[in-house]
Amino acid sequence: MVDKPKFNTALHEKDGVNQPESFSASSIANITKLRRKQPTATELVQGILNGNKTALSRAITLVESTNPSHLEKATNVINQCLPHANKSVRIGITGVPGVGKSTFIEAFGKHLTGTGRKVAVLAVDPSSSMSHGSILGDKTRMEELVKDENAYIRPSASGDTLGGVARKTREAIILCEACGFDTIIIETVGVGQSETAVHSMVDFFLLLKIAGAGDELQGIKRGIMEMADLIVINKADGDNIKKAKLAKTEFNRALHLFPAKNSGWQPKVTTCSAINHDGIADVWQIVSEYFEMAKGNHYFNAKRAEQNSYWLTETINEQLKSSFYTREGIAPLLEQYKKAVQNNELSPFAAAQFLLEKYFSK
Structure with a gap:
């Protein structure tokens, strides 16, 4: 019987060359050693x-x-680090998604570093309520500022914190101040939740708006408008300049309807184009005027003292909450009473009271 000749087909795979090791065992050992230290x-x-x-x-x-x-x-x-902190100005910036917060902060930060200031940006990214993950993409969006020697950008996940402020943002501010940063910018998630948390840890609260997107009526509503020290209408460029000027007039009228601030400051409205860097210097000029006034009438230090007191109680609340959920024996009881509540065998209030009694009796 004659052997049939072998033909190569498209599926035929020739013996290749063995690839060299793509890693060094000694390098891995060194990295592991350094990580452990x-x-x-x-x-x-x-x-x-x-x-x-x-x-x-x-x-x-x-x-x-x-x-x-x-x-x-x-x-x-x-x-x-605490004795080396409290030597900066803290600015909170918020606004709805799509208003251009990252673009504005980069333009604003570059302007500040250009004047000799050292800027730290604590950017809070929203966390998924399902996967609990977060993109943390602010360093990518602020590609110019991240390369600046006088700037530092730290993205953090908001977790389950209301208002889009990471759980430990307050402590991060202290660390950044001790590192020599004299201007701390906190960017919030800006999804319409309470912004009380960020307002209680900054000296100046800046609200970003856009014109021509049905935003004016929402902005006139009470709440976040009362907290704002400055409203900046972004994207005032191209065909949007006229709309931005009209929105500025409307917001100025609305601001005069609100009660006077304890600081004595009359909130202002201005426009800018962060992408073109137009109006950024004017924004810093207004912020500087506020700090000059607040330090002159001693409101600046009084507000800092009030914020420290607020964060004392907030820290106690946080520690008590953490202690409750990590206390031995609480977790299985919690699951048991959750099922009872879900099956309408027990009211949520009665279950909570029982669990708290168990916690405090231990």
Whole structure:
């Protein structure tokens, strides 16, 4: 029997060359060794005080950690940094999605670093209520500012915090101030939730708006308008300039209907085009006028003292909540009573009362 000749087909695979190892075992060992060596609290603080952004990032990660074993070290870092903090101005910026917050903050930040200021941006990204994930894409959107030596951008996930402020943003401010940043910008999620949290940790509250999108009537409503120290109508360029000027007039009228602020400041309205950098200098001029007035009449320090008191009670509330859910024996009872509530065997209020009694009796 004669053997049939072998033909190569499109599916035939020739023996290839063995690929070399794509990694180095020694390099992996060195990286693993370095990762295991965590800096002490004193080393982190020393790096922060020397202006080391890597140390700052590691400290913020430590502070944001939900691991109970990290709490003592994080508290130690905060306490050592506290005497070097409180030497900055804190500006909160909010606005609905699509208003151009990231573009505005980059243009605003570049203007500030151009005048010699050091800017830290704490950008809070929304977390998914289903997967609990977050994109954290602000460094990508602010591609020019992120390369600036006098700027630092730290995106954080909002988690389940109302108002779009990360759980530990307040502590991150202290760390950034100790690192030498004299202007702290906090960008909120801006999804229509309560902005009380960010208002209670900043000196100046800036509200971004856009014209021609049915936004004027919503903006005239009470609430966030009463908290704003400045309303900036963004995207005032091209065919939108006329609409922006009209919106400015309408917002100015609305602001005069609200009660006077305790600071004595009359909120203002201005327009800008962040993409063209038009009007950015005017925004900083208005912010500077506010700080000059607030420091002159001592409202600036009084507000800081009031905020510290507020965050004392907020921290107590947070620690009590964390202690409840992590207390041994509470988790199985919670699941048991959840099922009873779902089956209408027990009211939510009675179940909560029982669980709290169990917690406080331990």
